[in-house]
Amino acid sequence: MNLAGLDFDNIPPFSVPMRFFFVAPVFAFISALIIAVAGESMWLTRWHPATLAVTHAIVLGIITMIMCGAILQLLPVLAGKSFPKVKLISTLTMILMVTGTLSLIRAFLANMPEFGLDSSHSNSFFAISGISFTLGLGGFICAILWLIRQRTQASVSINTMRLGFIAMLVVGIIASLLLAGYLFASQFNITKQLTDSHASWGLVGWISLVIIGVSFQVLPMFHVAPAFPSWCSRYLPEFLFITLLIYTLVTLVITQSVVIDSLVLESIVDTAVWPLMQTICIGLLQLSLMVYAVTAMHCLYRRKRKISDASVTCWFIALTCLLMCCAISFVMNLVMNLGGNSVVTAEVWLLSFGWSPLTLASVFIYGWILSVIMAMIIKIVPFLAYLHLQRQCGFHLQAFALLPNMHELLSKTRMQYLLYCHVFSLFSLALTLYNPEYYWLLSLAIVGQFGYLFVLMAKVSSRYRDIAKAIDEALLT
Numbered sequence: 001m002n003l004a005g006l007d008f009d010n011i012p013p014f015s016v017p018m019r020f021f022f023v024a025p026v027f028a029f030i031s032a033l034i035i036a037v038a039g040e041s042m043w044l045t046r047w048h049p050a051t052l053a054v055t056h057a058i059v060l061g062i063i064t065m066i067m068c069g070a071i072l073q074l075l076p077v078l079a080g081k082s083f084p085k086v087k088l089i090s091t092l093t094m095i096l097m098v099t100g101t102l103s104l105i106r107a108f109l110a111n112m113p114e115f116g117l118d119s120s121h122s123n124s125f126f127a128i129s130g131i132s133f134t135l136g137l138g139g140f141i142c143a144i145l146w147l148i149r150q151r152t153q154a155s156v157s158i159n160t161m162r163l164g165f166i167a168m169l170v171v172g173i174i175a176s177l178l179l180a181g182y183l184f185a186s187q188f189n190i191t192k193q194l195t196d197s198h199a200s201w202g203l204v205g206w207i208s209l210v211i212i213g214v215s216f217q218v219l220p221m222f223h224v225a226p227a228f229p230s231w232c233s234r235y236l237p238e239f240l241f242i243t244l245l246i247y248t249l250v251t252l253v254i255t256q257s258v259v260i261d262s263l264v265l266e267s268i269v270d271t272a273v274w275p276l277m278q279t280i281c282i283g284l285l286q287l288s289l290m291v292y293a294v295t296a297m298h299c300l301y302r303r304k305r306k307i308s309d310a311s312v313t314c315w316f317i318a319l320t321c322l323l324m325c326c327a328i329s330f331v332m333n334l335v336m337n338l339g340g341n342s343v344v345t346a347e348v349w350l351l352s353f354g355w356s357p358l359t360l361a362s363v364f365i366y367g368w369i370l371s372v373i374m375a376m377i378i379k380i381v382p383f384l385a386y387l388h389l390q391r392q393c394g395f396h397l398q399a400f401a402l403l404p405n406m407h408e409l410l411s412k413t414r415m416q417y418l419l420y421c422h423v424f425s426l427f428s429l430a431l432t433l434y435n436p437e438y439y440w441l442l443s444l445a446i447v448g449q450f451g452y453l454f455v456l457m458a459k460v461s462s463r464y465r466d467i468a469k470a471i472d473e474a475l476l477t
Contacts, residue, residue: 010076010081010082011073011076011077011082011387011388012072012073012076012082012083012086012087012090013086013087013388014384014385014388014461014464015087016069016072016073016086016087016090017069017070017072017073017380017384018069018381018384018457018461019069019090019091019094020065020066020068020069020070020072020090020094021065021066021069021377021381021457022454022457022458023061023065023094023098024061024062024065024066024450025062025450025451025453025454026061027057027058027060027061027062027065027101028058028061028062028446028447028449028450029446029447029450029451030057030061030105031054031057031058031061031062031446032442032443032444032446032447033443034050034053034054034057034105034109035050035054035439035442035443035446036439036440036443037050037114037115038050038054038112038114038439039114039436039439040436040437040439042054042439043358043432043433043436043439044436045358046357046358046361049108049109049110049111049112050108050109050112051358052108053104053105053108053109055361055365056101056104056105056108057101057105058365058366058370059202059203059207059365060097060100060101060104061098061101061105062370062373062450063207063365063369063370063373064097064137064207065094065097066373066376066377067207067210067373068093068094068097068137068140069090070214070376070380071144071161071210072086072090073380073384074214074217075144075147075148078155078157078158078161078217081147081148083143083147089140089143092136093136093137093139093140094136095136096132096133096135096136096137097132097133097136097137099128099129099132099136100128100129100130100131100132100133100136100137101129103125103126103128103129103132104125104126104129106122106125107122107123107125107126107129110122110125123182123183126179126182126183127179127183130175130176130179133172133175134172134176137168137172138169138172141165141168141169142169144165145162145165145166148162155216155217156213156216156228156233156234156237157213157214157216157217158213159213159234159237160209160210160212160213160216160233160237161209161210161213161214163205163209163213163237163238163240163241164205164206164207164208164209164210164213165206165210166241167201167205167206167209167241167244168205168206170201170205170248171198171201171202171205171206174194174197174198174201175198177194178194178195178198194251194252196251197247197248197251199361200244200247200248200285201244201248203361203364203365203369204240204244204285204289205240205241205244207369208240208289208368208369209237209240209241211369211372212236212237212240212292213237214376215228215296215372216228216233218376218379219296219299219300219303219315222311222379222383223300223303223305223309223311223312223315224303224304224305225299225300225302225303225304226299226302226303227299228295228296228299229295232291232292232295236288236291236292239284239288240285240288240289243281243284243285243288244281244285246277246281247278247281247282247285250277250278250281251278254275254278279333282329282333283330283333283334286326286327286329286330286333287326287330289322289326290322290323290326290327290330292322293319293320293322293323293326294323296315296319297316297319297320297323300312300315300316300319309412309415310378310412310415310416310418310419311375311376311378311379311415312375313419314371314372314374314375314378314419314422315371315372315375317367317371317422317423317426318367318368318369318371318372318375319368320367321363321364321367321368321371322364322367322368324363324367325360325363325364325367325368328360329360358433359433362429362433363429363430363433366425366426366429367426367429370422371422371426374418374419374422374453377453377457378410378415378418378456381410381456381457381460382406382407382409382410382460383406385406385409385460385461385463385464386403386404386405386406386409388464388468389403389404389464389467389468389471390403392468392471392472393471393475394475398474399471399474399475401474402467402470402471402474403467403471404463404467408463409460409463409464410456410459410460414456417452418449418452418453418456421445421448421449421452421453422449424445424448424449425442425445425446425448425449427445428441428442428444428445429442429445
């Protein structure tokens with residue numbers, strides 16, 4: 001394990017990240033319940049209320065929740081800075097995020113009779129979610145940016161993560177516009193055109209950029225892989241961020257023709273320049289992510305420890321899904337803009353295999369992002385437990401004799417079982433996307449995967465508490 005250049009002096013208590021990790025499976029169970037109740041209909045379109053509810057439950061309740069817990073632990077290690085009163089801040093952030101996510105899910109499902117919910121208060125739940133995320137997640141991100149503002153010689157990981165944090169603020173701004181568009185439709189019709197930008201900034205700008213930044217440190221650290229090439233670690237994240245920004249600005253210009261009666265603006269938008277720029281930006285984003293995926297796989301192939309590892313397998317699954325999604329999207333985007341009969345033929349051919357935009361988004365979220373989450377969490381949880389126990393021992397030899405290795409905290413066999421659960425969930429998702437009749441299988445697979453993850457984390461936490469108590473007793477002797 002390569003720990004060079006890392007600072008472990010200011011790490012928060014073990015309970016701080018774990019409280020976020022334990023909440024994530026709860027939202028996985030909620031997602032599984034929604035899938036089971038909504039049935040086949042939610043797989044027909046991405047605009048289905050249940051589809052929107054499940055998407056936000058997974059992205060906010062699982063992915064963002066785990067990322068926030070990991071960031072609270074990684075930030076002091078990578079940047080050498082930690083939050084003051086970190087327990088209080090983490091608790092308030094988690095409570096506000098849980099409140100916001102539950103309110104948002106409740107608001108999306110208000111008009112579905114299958115759930116038997118009162119639809120008269122949906123606007124109130126949307127408002128509650130907006131306020132909760134502004135105070136909780138927005139305040140959390142702003143605090144992080146404030147902490148690392150004076151980090152002049154920051155690592156490539158911190159610089160990339162900083163871009164991801166800024167992207168999260170953009171997600172919040174667009175989400176506020178979308179919320180205003182829903183509550184005050186007559187004044188904010190423009191926001192209906194920003195849904196794709198909202199998803200792009202969330203999945204590519206916020207989540208993917210933070211994952212990319214973390215991977216620059218984690219792959220060499222946990223898997224003894226070579227460092228990423230400097231052109232990739234220094235310039236690719238900035239290129240992604242700038243391209244995403246240009247794409248959003250172009251989208252804003254195009255949407256102005258919908259709400260502004262300006263002959264000059266309409267004459268500009270009616271030309272093919274702006275749609276062409278939008279298409280080019282989308283293609284560059286897809287190519288950039290493909291370049292990262294290939295580079296990361298190359299680094300993993302060159303790792304020094306060529307041993308079977310569930311975390312490495314999860315990384316390869318994630319990068320393969322990322323490469324596949326971006327490659328198919330790039331081909332679809334290219335064919336759609338070539339014109340002619342080939343457009344219809346290619347689209348029908350891809351749809352015959354179930355490769356709709358909903359399919360690509362689902363594989364991107366579950367195949368790329370959640371696979372990385374699985375790869376990270378089975379390494380981070382036992383490592384954090386071991387690190388805190390090691391620091392608790394100090395220089396006491398009798399206490400050090402009680403210190404377990406990381407595989408005693410979480411065995412390779414159990415990691416492998418979790419990998420099997422995740423692969424089965426991916427298979428169930430692919431089967432459901434191809435034939436929605438199997439939605440029940442996906443629901444059960446999600447419950448099984450995250451139920452087992454919850455049990456594993458609970459066992460590590462219980463083992464940590466028992467050993468910490470024994471070390472305390474040894475230190476008193």
